[in-house]
Amino acid sequence: MATRSTIMDTNSFRAEHAAGLDANLRKLTDKRQKLLGESYRLFYRKPVHLVRGEGQYLWDAAGEKYLDVYNNVASIGHCHPAVIEAVHQQMQRLNTHTRYLHEAILDYSEALLATMPAAIDRAMYMCTGSEANDLAIRVARAYSGGSGIIVSQEAYHGTSELTSGVSPALGSGQPLAATTRLVPPPDRYRVNAPDLGTWFATQIQRQIDDMQAHGIKFAGFLADSIFSSDGVLPDPRGFLQQAIEVVHNNGGIFIADEVQPGFGRTGEAFWGFARHGVVPDIVTTGKPMGNGIPVSGLLAKSEVLAAFSDAIPYFNTFGGNPVSMAAAQAVLKVIHEEQLQEHSRVVGAKLLAELKTLMDKYDCVGDVRGAGLFIGFELVADRENKTPDKALALDVVEQLRDNHVLTSVAGPYGNVLKLRPPLAFQEQDIDWLVGALDRSLAALGR
Amino acid sequence: MATRSTIMDTNSFRAEHAAGLDANLRKLTDKRQKLLGESYRLFYRKPVHLVRGEGQYLWDAAGEKYLDVYNNVASIGHCHPAVIEAVHQQMQRLNTHTRYLHEAILDYSEALLATMPAAIDRAMYMCTGSEANDLAIRVARAYSGGSGIIVSQEAYHGTSELTSGVSPALGSGQPLAATTRLVPPPDRYRVNAPDLGTWFATQIQRQIDDMQAHGIKFAGFLADSIFSSDGVLPDPRGFLQQAIEVVHNNGGIFIADEVQPGFGRTGEAFWGFARHGVVPDIVTTGKPMGNGIPVSGLLAKSEVLAAFSDAIPYFNTFGGNPVSMAAAQAVLKVIHEEQLQEHSRVVGAKLLAELKTLMDKYDCVGDVRGAGLFIGFELVADRENKTPDKALALDVVEQLRDNHVLTSVAGPYGNVLKLRPPLAFQEQDIDWLVGALDRSLAALGR
Numbered sequence: 019m020a021t022r023s024t025i026m027d028t029n030s031f032r033a034e035h036a037a038g039l040d041a042n043l044r045k046l047t048d049k050r051q052k053l054l055g056e057s058y059r060l061f062y063r064k065p066v067h068l069v070r071g072e073g074q075y076l077w078d079a080a081g082e083k084y085l086d087v088y089n090n091v092a093s094i095g096h097c098h099p100a101v102i103e104a105v106h107q108q109m110q111r112l113n114t115h116t117r118y119l120h121e122a123i124l125d126y127s128e129a130l131l132a133t134m135p136a137a138i139d140r141a142m143y144m145c146t147g148s149e150a151n152d153l154a155i156r157v158a159r160a161y162s163g164g165s166g167i168i169v170s171q172e173a174y175h176g177t178s179e180l181t182s183g184v185s186p187a188l189g190s191g192q193p194l195a196a197t198t199r200l201v202p203p204p205d206r207y208r209v210n211a212p213d214l215g216t217w218f219a220t221q222i223q224r225q226i227d228d229m230q231a232h233g234i235k236f237a238g239f240l241a242d243s244i245f246s247s248d249g250v251l252p253d254p255r256g257f258l259q260q261a262i263e264v265v266h267n268n269g270g271i272f273i274a275d276e277v278q279p280g281f282g283r284t285g286e287a288f289w290g291f292a293r294h295g296v297v298p299d300i301v302t303t304g305k306p307m308g309n310g311i312p313v314s315g316l317l318a319k320s321e322v323l324a325a326f327s328d329a330i331p332y333f334n335t336f337g338g339n340p341v342s343m344a345a346a347q348a349v350l351k352v353i354h355e356e357q358l359q360e361h362s363r364v365v366g367a368k369l370l371a372e373l374k375t376l377m378d379k380y381d382c383v384g385d386v387r388g389a390g391l392f393i394g395f396e397l398v399a400d401r402e403n404k405t406p407d408k409a410l411a412l413d414v415v416e417q418l419r420d421n422h423v424l425t426s427v428a429g430p431y432g433n434v435l436k437l438r439p440p441l442a443f444q445e446q447d448i449d450w451l452v453g454a455l456d457r458s459l460a461a462l463g464r
Numbered sequence: 465m466a467t468r469s470t471i472m473d474t475n476s477f478r479a480e481h482a483a484g485l486d487a488n489l490r491k492l493t494d495k496r497q498k499l500l501g502e503s504y505r506l507f508y509r510k511p512v513h514l515v516r517g518e519g520q521y522l523w524d525a526a527g528e529k530y531l532d533v534y535n536n537v538a539s540i541g542h543c544h545p546a547v548i549e550a551v552h553q554q555m556q557r558l559n560t561h562t563r564y565l566h567e568a569i570l571d572y573s574e575a576l577l578a579t580m581p582a583a584i585d586r587a588m589y590m591c592t593g594s595e596a597n598d599l600a601i602r603v604a605r606a607y608s609g610g611s612g613i614i615v616s617q618e619a620y621h622g623t624s625e626l627t628s629g630v631s632p633a634l635g636s637g638q639p640l641a642a643t644t645r646l647v648p649p650p651d652r653y654r655v656n657a658p659d660l661g662t663w664f665a666t667q668i669q670r671q672i673d674d675m676q677a678h679g680i681k682f683a684g685f686l687a688d689s690i691f692s693s694d695g696v697l698p699d700p701r702g703f704l705q706q707a708i709e710v711v712h713n714n715g716g717i718f719i720a721d722e723v724q725p726g727f728g729r730t731g732e733a734f735w736g737f738a739r740h741g742v743v744p745d746i747v748t749t750g751k752p753m754g755n756g757i758p759v760s761g762l763l764a765k766s767e768v769l770a771a772f773s774d775a776i777p778y779f780n781t782f783g784g785n786p787v788s789m790a791a792a793q794a795v796l797k798v799i800h801e802e803q804l805q806e807h808s809r810v811v812g813a814k815l816l817a818e819l820k821t822l823m824d825k826y827d828c829v830g831d832v833r834g835a836g837l838f839i840g841f842e843l844v845a846d847r848e849n850k851t852p853d854k855a856l857a858l859d860v861v862e863q864l865r866d867n868h869v870l871t872s873v874a875g876p877y878g879n880v881l882k883l884r885p886p887l888a889f890q891e892q893d894i895d896w897l898v899g900a901l902d903r904s905l906a907a908l909g910r
Contacts, residue, residue: 043565046565046567046570047565049570049574050565050570053570053573053574053577053585053586053587054569054570054573054586054587054588055586055587055588055762055764055769055773055778056769056770056773056774057588057772057773057776057777057778057779058562058588059563059777059779060563060564060565061563061564065564065565066564066565067564067565067566068558068560068564068565068566069557069558069566070557070558071557071558071559071560076558076560089560089561091559091560091561091781091782092559092560096558096559096560097555097556097557097558097559101555102552102555102556105551105552105555106548106551106552106555109543109547109548109551109552109756110543110548111515111516111517111543112514112515112516112517112522112542112543113517113537113538113542113543113756114514114517114522114535114537114538114542114756115535115537116504117505117506117507118506118507118511118512118513118514119489119492119493119496119506119511119512119513119514120513120514120515121492123500124492124495124496124499124500127499127500128495128499131499139499140499140500140501141499141500141501142500142501142503142504144592144623145591145592145595145758145782146590146591146592146595146780146781146782147781148595148780149591149592149594149595149623149624152624152625153623155625156625156628177590177595177599177778177779177780178595178598178624178625178626179598179601179602179624179625179626180624180625180626182602182776188776188777189777191775191776191777192775192776192777304781305781310555310559310560310782310785310787311758311787312591312757312758312759312782312788313758316501318501323501323502324502326503327501327502327503328502329637329638330503330628330634330637330638331503331505331634331635331637331638332501332503332623333503333505333623334592334594334623335537335592335593335750335751336537336591336592336756336758337592339756341756341757342758
C-alpha cells in the first residue's frame with residue numbers, strides 16, 4: 019500500500035536544499051527549523067515566500083506573480099473584499115460564543131441547510147474539518163451502536179487522534195485504528211470492472227463482512243465523494259449509489275466529507291455527494307467555508323444527531339461565533355451572486371478539454387479527469403501498463419513552480435497533479451496553466 | 465462523583481421557559497431548536513441576546529448594558545481595536561497555510577516562546593484548545609511509550625474523541641477512556657491535609673500505581689494549573705511542584721493546559737504553571753490567544769515533540785495562518801503595552817478583598833479565592849460542614865443576570881461562581897460586581 023504520498027512527500031523542503039537558497043529564504047527556513055515543530059513541511063525544493071494574494075493570484079516577496087491552482091481554502095478568491103468587509107464589520111460589533119443568542123448562526127444555518135437535501139436539517143459548527151470529522155465519527159458510532167469505519171485506501175480525514183486513525187494517507191508512522199477498514203479507490207482509470215458502482219459496492223460489503231468476522235460492528239462509511247487524496251476520482255457520476263445502499267442495508271451511516279468537493283467546487287452540484295444522487299446521513303464541511311477564517315460544520319439528519327447529542331455534551335468555544343458566521347455567510351452569498359458553481363462548471367470543462375490536448379503530445383499523461391475546477395492530471399511511465407510515475411509528477415510540480423504555477427500531487431502513488439484553483443480562476447488563466455504544464459513536460463524531456 | 469456541573473447544568477435554557485419570553489427571544493430560541501443540534505445550550509432561564517461588546521461590557525438587543533465577568537476569550541477586552549486592525553490589515557494582504565514561507569508565524573513564535581522557560585523551544589499552531597490538547601496527548605504517548613493520562617476529577621480538556629475521554633466534567637454520558645485516571649481536586653478549602661502539595665503528589669502516585677496494576681504504562685499528567693473546572697484552586701502557590709516531580713520520576717510528562725490561566729490571567733505570572741515554579745514538557749494554549757479569532761498552540765521541549773513529529777505527519781490547514789498569527793501577535797502586544805498582567809494582579813487583588821467582605825455578611829459564602837482576575841466564589845449551605853449549595857449558586861447566577869452581570873458556575877458540585885472577566889475589567893467595575901452579588905444574596909434571603 020502507498021504511504022505518505024499525499025501528505026508527506028509533496029516535494030517538501032529538506033534541509034539539504036537550504037545551502038542553495040538566497041539570503042531571505044535561508045533566513046526564514048532557518049528560523050522555521052529553530053522555532054517550529056518538525057511536523058512543519060514546506061512545499062518545493064526552493065520554498066515560496068508569499069506576501070500577497072488576490073483572486074487566483076499570489077505574489078512573493080520579490081514581487082513575482084503566481085497562478086494558484088492548488089488552494090481551495092481561498093475558494094472564492096484570495097482576499098475577497100466581501101469576506102474582508104463582513105469580518106471587519108462583525109469584529110467591530112461583537113464576537114462571542116453560542117451560549118448567548120445571536121442571529122448570525124441562525125441566519126447562516128437557514129441558508130446553508132437550504133442548499134442540502136431536506137432530510138439534513140440540523141447544523142453544528144466547529145473550527146476545522148478535523149473537528150467536524152472527529153464529531154461525525156462519534157455521532158455515527160452513537161447512532162449505529164457500532165465502531166467500525168470504512169474509508170478509502172488513501173483517505174485523509176483529519177489531524178485528531180480519531181480522524182488520524184481513519185487517514186491512511188498519513189502513512190505507516192500513523193497506525194490506523196483497529197476498527198478502520200479500507201476500500202481500494204474507485205478509480206475508473208485503473209479498476210477493470212464493467213460497472214464501477216457495482217464493483218465499489220462489493221468492496222464495501224467485503225469490508226463490512228471482514229469487520230463482522232472480527233467482532234466489530236459496522237458504524238459507517240466516511241468518504242470525500244471526489245476521492246481527492248485517492249487521486250481525484252469523479253467519474254462516472256452516480257457510481258456511489260450502490261455503495262451507499264450497501265452501507266444503509268448493513269445498518270451503517272454515510273458521512274460525506276465535503277471539505278474538498280463542497281461549496282460549488284465540482285460545478286455540477288453545490289455538494290459533491292449531490293453529483294452522485296445520494297443523501298448522506300451526515301455532511302462535514304471545512305476548508306472553503308470561510309475563505310480562510312477557521313470555520314467548519316457538521317450538518318446531519320436530526321434523528322442521527324440526536325443519538326449523540328441526547329447523551330453527550332458538546333460545546334466548541336469558537337465554533338459558530340458571530341465573526342466566523344459572518345465570514346461563512348459572505349462566502350455563501352458570493353458563491354450565489356458571482357454564480358461560482360456555474361463558473362466552475364463552465365471554466366472547469368474548458369480547462370479539462372485543454373489539459374486533455376496534452377495527452378496527444380505527451381505519452382506520460384495517462385489520464386486527465388475532473389469535475390468543475392477540481393482536476394486530476396495523472397502521469398505514468400508507460401501508458402499500456404499505467405505505471406505511476408511519481409518522480410516525474412514531483413519534477414513537474416517543481417517545474418510548474420519555476421513557471422509560477424502553484425500546485426501539488428495526490429493519489430496512492432503520488433503521481434497525480436491535483437489542480438484545484440480558487441474558483442476565481444478565469445478562462446484567460448487556462449493558457450498560463452496549460453502552457454506552463456506543456457513547457458514543464460517538454461523541459462523534462464517528455 | 466460529580467457529573468455535568470460545569471458543562472451541562474449551568475442554568476441552561478430549557479424549552480419549558482420559552483413561554484415566558486418576549487417575542488424576539490422566543491423567535492430566536494425557536495429557531496435554534498429548529499436549526500441547531502441539540503447539543504447547543506443557552507445560558508440563563510431568560511437567555512441573553514447580545515449584539516455588541518466593548519472592553520468588559522456587553523449590550524443586548526434592547527440596549528441594556530452588562531458587565532462581563534465570565535468570558536476569557538475576549539481576554540484583552542471585547543472588540544479590542546488593536547486586534548480588529550491587525551486582522552483587517554492582514555486579511556487584505558494574504559491568508560494562506562504554512563507550507564509557504566511567511567514571517568508572521570516566525571515572529572509570533574519568537575515572541576511567544578520568549579514568555580516561556582528556555583527548555584520550551586518549539587511551537588505548533590492549531591485552531592482550538594481541543595486540537596492542542598488532542599495533539600499534546602498524542603505527543604505525550606509517543607514520547608513516553610505509555611498511554612495512561614491523569615487528569616483532575618472535574619477536568620475539562622476538549623471536545624474531540626481523545627480529549628473528551630480525559631474530560632470527566634462532561635458527565636456520565638461521555639465515558640472516560642480506559643487509560644484515564646482521575647485525581648481529586650487539590651482543594652485547600654475541602655482537603656484536610658497538613659501539606660496540600662504532598663497530599664496531591666500522593667494522589668498522583670496512587671493513580672500511576674493503579675495504572676501499572678492494570679498494565680497501563682503512564683504517559684503523563686494533563687492539568688490546568690488553576691483547576692478551573694474543579695472550582696478555581698490557585699493556592700498555595702507552588703503546591704504543584706511535588707506532583708510534577710512524581711510525574712517525571714515515573715517517566716511521564718506534564719502537559720500544562722493554559723487555555724484558562726494563560727496570557728497574564730493570574731496576574732502573578734504570565735503562565736499559570738509559572739505561579740507554581742514548575743517547567744512543563746508541553747504547554748497548550750487556546751481561548752484568549754487571539755481574542756476571539758480561532759487560534760491555539762502547542763509549545764514543547766524539542767526532544768519531547770520530536771518523538772511524535774519524526775514519525776507522524778501533522779498539518780493543520782488553518783493553524784498558524786497569517787491572519788491568526790496577526791491576531792495573536794496583537795493580543796501579545798496589547799498585554800505587554802497595557803501591562804495587563806500587572807493590571808490583573810492589582811485589580812484582581814482588590815476585587816478579591818472586596819468579595820471577601822461578603823463573607824462577613826453572608827454565611828453562605830464559604831470561601832473566596834483567586835489569582836489575578838480569576839476568582840472562585842464558593843457557596844455553601846452551612847459553613848461548618850461546607851455543604852455545597854448548587855441550587856443557590858444557580859439562583860445567584862440568575863440574579864446576577866438580572867443585575868446585568870454575566871457569569872457562570874464551576875466545580876464538582878457546581879456551587880462555585882467562576883469570576884473571570886476580560887482583563888479590561890477595571891477597579892471601578894468592582895462596585896457593580898460586588899454590589900450585584902450583595903443584592904443577589906440579599907434578594908435570595910441569605
